[in-house]
Amino acid sequence: MDRVRRRRDFGLGVLGALLAFGACEAVSRAGIVRSSYLPPASHVVARAVELAGDHPFLNGVEATLRAWALGLGLACALAIPAGLLLGSVPVVDAAVRAVVEFLRPLPSVALIPLVSLLLGSGTRTEVALITYASVWPVLFNTVYGIGETDPLAKDTLRAFGFGRLSVLLRVELPATAPFIAAGVRISAAVALILAVATEILSGFGEGLGIFIAQAESATDGTRDVLAGVVWAGTLGLVINGALEWAERRLFPWTPGRRGVPA
DSSP: OHHHHHHHHHHHHHHHHHHHHHHHHHHHHTTSSOTTTSOOHHHHHHHHHHHTTOHHHHHHHHHHHHHHHHHHHHHHHHHHHHHHHHHHOHHHHHHHHHHHHHHTTSOGGGGHHHHHHHHOSSHHHHHHHHHHHHHHHHHHHHHHHHHTSOHHHHHHHHHTTOOHHHHIIIIIHHHHHHHHHHHHHHHHHHHHHHHHHHHHHHOOSSSHHHHHHHHHHSTTOHHHHHHHHHHHHHHHHHHHHHHHHHHHHHOTTSTTTTTOOO
């Protein structure tokens, strides 16, 4: 049943993409919108495919993915232990809750001038901003997962003399793992957005965002801008699909996935 639902959703997604493609193509070809503002979708896709053979462009994409991976990895390394601590020790959670709720709404893009001033330009600033933005989904999903752990399982281990650390490692962490995985998947999308956005706003260095920023300032660069956006969207789609696949294989017992063959 779940496999049928996934195929149906995939088919609807493909249909939606084809309809959007056709609408953009028709609007541009009909002259409703000037082609300098909205080139035909076929030209944009052709340019995106052409960029796959452009080595400087691919080096920029690699730089973006490298910053994305570093920032997401650091965010997970910080957020998972912190979430386990906050979820397991209510006193600590109460002590830092006000600070967390104050920092969480701050938009990462607004911090670019401050972080650039402190760390300078380049990869360090990009990774720092990605880490900051990516911490929150993983952190809160971890705390929520700890709160959803079966209390009977924890009480059973305590009744047999297991301490807090053993309960955490044997019960709480395995039960929280699917929530952590969902948080990582959300943070992966946030991290990619921040990587590209930081590069666009900084305007120098290398990366997919740099390519989009430079194309934006070029004469008749709309096609390159949109081709870069297509690449960014494709990367996000591939990353999300890969993480969803990993979740289905690692946690087949979670609701909605029971009975799905590995």
